[in-house]
Amino acid sequence: MFYLKRFGWVILAILLCVGFESVVTSGKNFDYVYRMCVLAGLYVTLAVSLNLINGITGQFSIGHAAFYQVGAYITGFFAATGYKGFASNSLVQQLSHIGVNATWTVQGLWLVMMVLAGAAGAAVAGFVVGLPSLRLKGDYLAIVTLGFGEIIRIVCQNQPALGGAYGMKIEPRINSMWFVWLLAILCIAVCRNLLKTAHGLPFLAVREDEVASSAMGVDVTKVKVTAFVIGAAFAGAAGALLGHFEGFVSPPMFKMEVSFMVLTMVVLGGTGSITGSTVGALLLFGIPEWLRQIEDSHHNPILVSAGSVLGFAIMLVAAVAYVRHLIHHFHGEKKAKTQRIVGTFAAALVAQFFLGMLLNLVPALRDKSWPYADLRWAIFAVTLIVLMLLRPQGMFAHHEFSVARFFKRPKEAAA
Amino acid sequence: MSTILQLTDATIKFGGLTAVNKVSFNLQKGDLFGLIGPNGAGKTTCFNLITGVYKPTSGSIVFNGKEISGTPSNKIASLGICRTFQNIRLFPALSVLENVVVGAYLRHKTGLGSALAYLPSAIAETEALRAEAFALLQVVDLDDVAHVRSADLPYGKQRRLEIARAMATQPSLLLLDEPAAGMNPQEKDDLARVVRRIRDEFEKTVLLIEHDMRFVMGLCERIVVLDHGEEIAQGPPEAIRSNPKVIEAYLGEAV
Ligand SMILES: Nc1ncnc2c1ncn2[C@@H]1O[C@H](COP(=O)(O)OP(=O)(O)OP(=O)(O)O)[C@@H](O)[C@H]1O
Ligand SMILES: [Mg+2]
Numbered sequence: 001m002f003y004l005k006r007f008g009w010v011i012l013a014i015l016l017c018v019g020f021e022s023v024v025t026s027g028k029n030f031d032y033v034y035r036m037c038v039l040a041g042l043y044v045t046l047a048v049s050l051n052l053i054n055g056i057t058g059q060f061s062i063g064h065a066a067f068y069q070v071g072a073y074i075t076g077f078f079a080a081t082g083y084k085g086f087a088s089n090s091l092v093q094q095l096s097h098i099g100v101n102a103t104w105t106v107q108g109l110w111l112v113m114m115v116l117a118g119a120a121g122a123a124v125a126g127f128v129v130g131l132p133s134l135r136l137k138g139d140y141l142a143i144v145t146l147g148f149g150e151i152i153r154i155v156c157q158n159q160p161a162l163g164g165a166y167g168m169k170i171e172p173r174i175n176s177m178w179f180v181w182l183l184a185i186l187c188i189a190v191c192r193n194l195l196k197t198a199h200g201l202p203f204l205a206v207r208e209d210e211v212a213s214s215a216m217g218v219d220v221t222k223v224k225v226t227a228f229v230i231g232a233a234f235a236g237a238a239g240a241l242l243g244h245f246e247g248f249v250s251p252p253m254f255k256m257e258v259s260f261m262v263l264t265m266v267v268l269g270g271t272g273s274i275t276g277s278t279v280g281a282l283l284l285f286g287i288p289e290w291l292r293q294i295e296d297s298h299h300n301p302i303l304v305s306a307g308s309v310l311g312f313a314i315m316l317v318a319a320v321a322y323v324r325h326l327i328h329h330f331h332g333e334k335k336a337k338t339q340r341i342v343g344t345f346a347a348a349l350v351a352q353f354f355l356g357m358l359l360n361l362v363p364a365l366r367d368k369s370w371p372y373a374d375l376r377w378a379i380f381a382v383t384l385i386v387l388m389l390l391r392p393q394g395m396f397a398h399h400e401f402s403v404a405r406f407f408k409r410p411k412e413a414a415a
Numbered sequence: 416m417s418t419i420l421q422l423t424d425a426t427i428k429f430g431g432l433t434a435v436n437k438v439s440f441n442l443q444k445g446d447l448f449g450l451i452g453p454n455g456a457g458k459t460t461c462f463n464l465i466t467g468v469y470k471p472t473s474g475s476i477v478f479n480g481k482e483i484s485g486t487p488s489n490k491i492a493s494l495g496i497c498r499t500f501q502n503i504r505l506f507p508a509l510s511v512l513e514n515v516v517v518g519a520y521l522r523h524k525t526g527l528g529s530a531l532a533y534l535p536s537a538i539a540e541t542e543a544l545r546a547e548a549f550a551l552l553q554v555v556d557l558d559d560v561a562h563v564r565s566a567d568l569p570y571g572k573q574r575r576l577e578i579a580r581a582m583a584t585q586p587s588l589l590l591l592d593e594p595a596a597g598m599n600p601q602e603k604d605d606l607a608r609v610v611r612r613i614r615d616e617f618e619k620t621v622l623l624i625e626h627d628m629r630f631v632m633g634l635c636e637r638i639v640v641l642d643h644g645e646e647i648a649q650g651p652p653e654a655i656r657s658n659p660k661v662i663e664a665y666l667g668e669a670v
Contacts, residue, residue: 202520
């Protein structure tokens with residue numbers, strides 16, 4: 001009965017992913033959307049797997065792109081040396097009659113193997129990086145993991161066998177959106193299962209207090225290394241899918257920015273919360289992409305003048321400062337507090353409009369203007385700063401999203 | 416009666432400071448043993464030696480006939496020694512029940528793989544451990560706050576929770592570091608009852624550090640006194656109370 005139910009869930013997940021893919025591909029000019037959906041799925045996997053290391057086990061690791069890269073380069077290496085042999089292998093040839101069509105089956109089998117290989121390779125890397133975490137804490141561990149990420153990237157960049165700075169071509173290119181999302185779901189499910197069973201508690205305990213954990217019989221060493229290995233394996237699997245989707249791998253795809261982006265997704269969502277990491281990943285990946293597309297009805301980029309930008313910045317700073325004051329010093333009812341916070345932002349929004357008009361009277365500010373799309377990273381950064389100032393514990397804090405929590409009054413939810 | 420713990424000339428030096436100097440004492444199974452001494456006498460350091468936080472510079476610590484000095488903390492916990500901390504060290508973000516399950520987890524049998532796949536065996540074990548933990552919460556009278564974040568508990572309850580968490584590892588020797596600190600007289604009486612129950616009903620050996628003399632003298636059957644890392648007296652409460660060395664160490668404080 002249990003296995004039947006489980007089988008049902010797995011089938012449902014696969015159907016969902018395949019359905020999602022066919023919805024996306026049914027639109028016209030779906031190339032861009034398809035690409036975005038694949039990358040979003042990969043980022044969800046990265047964020048949720050980093051959350052296992054950072055949020056759940058409390059090991060401040062910031063070199064997650066390294067594991068992503070290890071997975072991608074391993075598939076790159078295998079694809080260059082082994083794909084032809086694999087496709088012409090007699091067993092594979094026989095199996096290829098099973099599926100929709102021969103190429104589909106052969107590529108699917110290959111992809112599964114590559115995902116496993118990428119995961120295994122990255123798991124080994126995770127084990128190696130996990131070891132220093134036994135002696136290092138906090139900032140020191142962060143530096144080591146960051147250094148490890150850079151070392152991996154620079155070594156690849158200087159290895160002619162791995163394509164050097166140019167990178168490697170990966171044949172065949174495989175569009176595997178449903179597979180990407182299946183991996184993301186698997187990653188989420190694994191983390192959720194861990195937290196649902198007693199086996200997740202030692203991980204949380206290590207985050208909370210290492211000395212007390214080991215006094216209670218928790219093997220701190222094993223827990224930390226396990227977290228690194230599992231987290232890295234998922235990142236490696238994601239890397240393998242990325243490689244086959246792009247058709248090539250190159251060192252700049254795994255720059256420090258990628259690590260920081262993934263880390264920001266986790267922190268923004270609320271370290272330790274799986275739902276938080278997922279939503280964080282979708283938002284942080286989605287916002288800059290969405291900003292890139294803002295244009296008017298004639299497909300011209302919308303311009304903003306320096307005066308408006310300045311006016312907006314000033315009012316935003318003022319609003320944030322006042323809301324922070326409210327958060328810390330307003331001791332009234334929760335409802336009144338929320339009303340005031342919302343009111344502050346509404347007032348600031350109106351004020352920035354007039355302030356912008358006023359500032360635009362200055363010729364130097366009026367004549368300078370930029371398209372929105374160019375400001376997107378600035379807008380992105382400001383959004384992050386505001387969020388972190390107002391809610392340093394992240395959107396979801398340590399909690400998971402649940403319908404019950406959503407409908408409960410705050411007091412009950414806390415209990 | 417058989418010896419459960421035997422310290423022989425246990426010594427530890429931190430740089431030039433000898434925090435514990437040639438301390439020797441024996442605990443018999445079923446003892447309710449007190450460890451007292453003025454501030455900085457080396458009591459907590461003794462606990463740290465026994466539970467493997469530090470390795471003694473010299474001397475030996477034998478538990479159930481096995482030398483344990485230098486064994487890592489988590490191994491010592493699985494051998495059957497568990498402790499509470501003077502400066503409460505709960506897992507703040509975890510609920511009261513989860514704190515206790517961490518202790519009980521020591522005895523888990525299903526592997527991590529079955530938990531990651533959420534197999535029935537792992538689910539059943541989780542349920543069993545939670546039930547076990549809940550039963551312990553009833554012993555220390557915390558079952559009504561089982562789902563509260565442990566950091567949100569008042570001080571006295573946090574101390575009781577530490578005891579429940581340590582009990583969950585099912586130790587044969589329980590070490591309590593100032594369990595009554597910060598409690599009011601009523602809470603102290605309740606605590607004394609719980610400790611006695613742990614010894615009588617659950618058949619644990621208990622070694623406890625405490626500054627409140629009324630509490631120790633009323634509860635413990637044998638006491639060892641440390642001062643400046645050295646053992647200055649050992650014996651039943653009556654003998655300790657009238658021992659001139661002990662009185663001197665406490666500078667005439669009413670003992
Ligand atoms: N890790 C350490 N490094 C250096 N010195 C230490 C260390 N741990 C303890 N000490 C020193 O050892 C001495 C004994 O400390 P300990 O904590 O054992 O005292 P205690 O008897 O528990 O006192 P209290 O009643 O205040 O808890 C103190 O002087 C303390 O400063
Ligand atoms: Mg102490």
